Amino acid sequence: MLPEPANCPLCSAAAERTRAAPRGFRYTCPACGTFHISNTALGCRNDIPASAREDVRRLRSFGYTARIDIDKQHAVRVTPA
Ligand SMILES: [Zn+2]
Secondary structure (H helix, E strand, C coil): CCCEEEECCCCCCEEEEEECCCCCEEEEECCCEEEEECHHHHHCHHHCCCHHHHHHHHHHHCCCCEEEEECCCCCEEEEEC
């Protein structure tokens, strides 16, 4: 799957994304790095707290790729993919 240009849902920078199995996208942002995000989380990107960006960065510093999702309580969760 070819990457397509897309603005980063965390910081709005010009980034690239590819469709990720089984659902969602894998973003590569010059500021936030590479992370996965579910379609659900992408659908309410305005509700993603600024802290999610820090979480993504922290996980990357530990060698993980972050996955951003919305849990059953409609809270944004950032977990290692
Ligand atoms: Zn970003």
